[in-house]
Amino acid sequence: MKLFAFVVFTSACFAQVDLSGAWAPSRATGPSAPAPPTPILLKAPYKAAYDELQAKIRAASARGEQYAVKGLCSPYGVPTMMTVASYPAEIIQTPKQITIVTEAFSEVRRIFMGKTQTPIDDVPPGYYGRSVGRWDKDTLVVDTVGIKTTAPGYQNMPHSDQMRITERFRRPTPETLHDQITIEDPITLEQPVTYTLVFRLLADYEMVEFVCDNNREYIDENNIVRLKLHDK
Amino acid sequence: MCKKIILGLLAACAIVAIPVRAHHSFVMFETAKQTTLAGTVTSFEWTNPHCYIEIDVKDAAGAVKHWSVELGSPSILQQGGWKFNTLKKGAEITVTLNPLKNGNPGGLLVQATLADGKKLGNGPGRGAQK
Numbered sequence: 001m002k003l004f005a006f007v008v009f010t011s012a013c014f015a016q017v018d019l020s021g022a023w024a025p026s027r028a029t030g031p032s033a034p035a036p037p038t039p040i041l042l043k044a045p046y047k048a049a050y051d052e053l054q055a056k057i058r059a060a061s062a063r064g065e066q067y068a069v070k071g072l073c074s075p076y077g078v079p080t081m082m083t084v085a086s087y088p089a090e091i092i093q094t095p096k097q098i099t100i101v102t103e104a105f106s107e108v109r110r111i112f113m114g115k116t117q118t119p120i121d122d123v124p125p126g127y128y129g130r131s132v133g134r135w136d137k138d139t140l141v142v143d144t145v146g147i148k149t150t151a152p153g154y155q156n157m158p159h160s161d162q163m164r165i166t167e168r169f170r171r172p173t174p175e176t177l178h179d180q181i182t183i184e185d186p187i188t189l190e191q192p193v194t195y196t197l198v199f200r201l202l203a204d205y206e207m208v209e210f211v212c213d214n215n216r217e218y219i220d221e222n223n224i225v226r227l228k229l230h231d232k
Numbered sequence: 233m234c235k236k237i238i239l240g241l242l243a244a245c246a247i248v249a250i251p252v253r254a255h256h257s258f259v260m261f262e263t264a265k266q267t268t269l270a271g272t273v274t275s276f277e278w279t280n281p282h283c284y285i286e287i288d289v290k291d292a293a294g295a296v297k298h299w300s301v302e303l304g305s306p307s308i309l310q311q312g313g314w315k316f317n318t319l320k321k322g323a324e325i326t327v328t329l330n331p332l333k334n335g336n337p338g339g340l341l342v343q344a345t346l347a348d349g350k351k352l353g354n355g356p357g358r359g360a361q362k
Contacts, residue, residue, distance in 0.1 A: 064333040066257045073281070087307065103307055105281075208307040214279035216302075227260060229300040229338045230286055232274060 016135040019098070019169060022207060023177050023199035024088040032172045034180065034196035041190040046158050053156060056223075066225040070152045073105070073212035077127030077151035078144050079165055079181050081107045083197050090207050098133055098140065106210050111142050120145040125161060127151050140169040154195070160187035175201045261330040261340040269299060270326045276319035280305050283314075285341070287325060300338040301327055308355035323347055 028034065042050055053069070060067035070076070076084060084104035092099040098111040111133040123130045123146030131144040144165040153159050168180040177199040184192045216228040271289035283303040288296045303309055306316065319325065324347045329339030341354045 061257070061259050064259055064262075066259050208310070210280045210305065210307060212280050214277060214284075215281055216284070216300075217281075225260065227300075227302065227332065227336075227338060229336055230284075231298055232286070 016140070017138050017171055018093060019091045019140060019171065019177065020093045022088045022090045022202040022205040024202050024205075025083045025086060026176070026198050026200040028172075028176065028178075028198045032176060034178055034198065035194075037195035038191075038193055040155060040157050040193050042157065042188055043190055046188045050157060057156075060224060068219040068223050068225050069156050072217050072219065072225070073215050075105055075107050075127045075151075077107070078109055078129055078131070078147055079167070079183070080152045080154060081105075081109070081127075082179060082181075087210075088202055088205060088207070089199070101207065103207050103210050105212055111140075117143050117145065120162060120164070125149070129165075136168075138170055140167075142167040142169065154181070154183060154193065157193070158188050159183070159185050162187050177201070258330075258340060260333060262333050263330045263340075265331060266328050266342055267331045267339065268326065268328045270324070271299065273319050273321060273323040273325055274298070275321060278306055278316040283309060285319060285325070285327065285344070287327065297337055299327075301329055301341050302338070303341045304355040312353050312355045314352055318346070318352070 040050075057067045057069070075081065081102050081104075082089060082100075084102065087102060087104035089100055089102045092101070096113050098113060100109045100111070101107070107127075109128045109131060111131040113133045115132045117132045118130055125146055125148035127148065129144045129146030131142050133140055133142045135141070142165075144167070145163070147159065147163055147165070149159060149161055163183060163185040166182045166184070168178075170178050170180075172178055179197040179199070180194065181197065182192050182194045183189070217225050218228055220226050269287065269289045271287035274286040274288055275284075276286075277284040282305060285301040285303065287299050287301065289299055290296050303314075306314075326345040328342040328344075330342060331339040343354075344352045346352070
């Protein structure tokens, strides 16, 4: 019995973990709660621009309006696609590739396992960039570069084409997944930003189609979100 | 030493706020106010990023005013008992909504009462009063 427990323990410590399944954004309390997010410390002039954006968002909200920070049906991309409202993300795991499909806006990111990362300047800028993964004991470590500067940033923060995102995925409990995200950007950030997303397993959940083909919300000339009404 | 342990325990027990992004805020709706309307469904759109109920509402004098009611997405609604064919054109319905702040005839659904008396909210934990 002791030998069996030892084998299970060592397997958990040194073998890759099955991350497959549908995972819904959640929050953790108690011993498994991750550390709080680190602050966003931006370099000038990015800080001034960020503060101005935040002020516009607050002012619009005070007027009962929403200041648009992204195109309403455009993708979120990495890393913000990982938590959009309460929509789950599905992880499909194979030895050579781990694929993450989010329900909101049907976004897809592919993590190539065991491959070498391409230099940042050689990756065509996109919403998902290029991600490579490796196992560090029970933790999946993912390196992503090549996120276009117009893709939404964490907490709306700006980023450059030199941004690098490191994620550490692990299952602290059978029902829980943590995605610790560290953003490094030598152009815009004074220091890396780290935050952890918490997910809960949705057993037997069937992902739902989400094609954004009926968006009645639009952005007016003042960058405010409006709702188009029908008259019949 | 004890201080370190206590601080560690406090940190471990802290509720960690996760930076979840909403598709959009609901700031355009007057969430502190509710309006109830009884009318006839002209269309029910089971679409993303939101579903919509279009209804014609008659006033006491018989004049018809058209309203657009925004709901959550199909994924959210189906968890609260909605189906793509829950409403058909011509169905009678009563809706309670948070009206648009700008006064236009539209709002965010709080609760729908169907012709058979069934009550549906705007997704799980969003307004259904059963």
